[in-house]
Amino acid sequence: MCRDCGCSLGPAAARAPFAAQPATKGHIESIEVITAILDENDRVAAHNRTHFDRHGVLAVNLMSSPGSGKTSLLEATIRALQGELRIAVIEGDLATENDAARIRACGVPAVQITTGNACHLDAQMVHDALQDLPLDGLDVLFVENVGNLVCPASFDLGVHRNLTLLSVPEGDDKPAKYPVMFRGADLALITKVDLLPHIEEFSVERARDSLRQVGFRGDIIELTRRGGPGFEAWLGWLRSGVAARRAAAA
Amino acid sequence: MHELAVCQALIEQVERVARDNAARRILSITVSVGPLSGIEAKLLEHAYPLAAAGTVAEEAKLVVVTVPVRVRCRTCKAETEAASNRLLCGSCNDWHVDVIAGEEMLLQRVEIETADEPVH
DSSP states (O other), X not given: OOTTTOOSOOSOOOOOOOOOOOOOXXXXXXXXXXXXXXXXXXXXXXXXXXHHHHTTOEEEEEEOSTTSSHHHHHHHHHHHTTTTSOEEEEEEESSOSHHHHHHHTTTSOEEEEEOTTOSSOOHHHHHHHHTTSOOTTOSEEXXXXXXXXXXXXXXXXXXXEEEEEEEGGGOTTHHHHSHHHHHTOSEEEEEOGGGTTTOTTOOHXXXXXXXXXXXXXXXXXXXXXXXXXXXXXXXXXXXXXXXHHHHHHO | OTHHHHHHHHHXXXXXHHHHTTEEEEEEEEEEEOGGGTOOHHHHHHHHHHHHTTSTTTXXXXXXXXXXXXXXXXXXXXXXXXXXXXXXXXXXXXSOEEEEESOOEEEEXXXXXXXXXXXX
16 A cells, blocks of 8 residues: 555556456457557556645656766756755666665665566556655655666656656757657756767757657757856756745645 | 566456456467557567467467558648658648557457356
8 A cells, every 4th residue: 555645556556367268159349448558557657646736746857868967967966956956866777786785875865666577667666665665754756767768668656757868978869769759748858968079970959850850849958067057057947946846835 | 678578467357358258268369569659569579379278278379460651740730651750741841740659559349268258
């Protein structure tokens, strides 16, 4: 049972196997259903969102390829906002506690979800992780999704904002190659821009065009975790998101 | 390969339909999938037998209807087909378009067999 609100959502229950039926002819019916296949995930996602809203917490999902700088960005963000915003992180990886350990070393709570072979987080995994993460007194909850530009895009986690990172070494045509992921994002971060002088194949203009062509309509921030105007713009984006959540919860 | 997770969610829905309608077995399941859902029809078909094994849908045929991406242009109002990584108006090439189809990931129809002929 969910500790937070007493709802009956919990780790998914095991199902009883179906007993084989005799092969006699019965009555045949065709039933029109028309429901979203992931409607159970969507229901749990809506439930997560209610939790976040009740606590006035801004929940942000970070998605990208492996190695594009999600954890490094979080480390730099936590350090920059120390004493200003209270942050916690849910880390998703196939294996290891490495990323959660890195976040805890920055002095904020982190829960690691190890998905085994699952290539994405879903709303139920986030809901389960919330059992170990008190939301009271938090301003921002980051969910760092499994590094993957395909699968996480299909699962609503119940967060307020979805972010997709595109790092300079990956190439400026990533949005064209993975349109579903980039189209669904509210904010795109072009990371590791300090490498631009060394990677002349990457054009920020082409990356922006590629984002526009896949239907991305959010803001685009170019940044490096080492600081500078892009990093400040990212912090500003977070601060205004937190202010909006506080106003909504008041 | 999140198609397996999608198939498992699909089977849970179908099991609910089977229970509600006292089905003895499921004969076919029809889903519609658009390219912007992030699901590959072929991978869905491959993952389906793994998710259906040992369930009421074990012998059911999965029918995947793929829906093309269609956009409506805000500028010239044309409705055209588009590629999922090039959501532009097919008529005037403007990017101010709304997606009107291609995001679906829907369970449409379940064909079931109940135990007995209904009594009239």
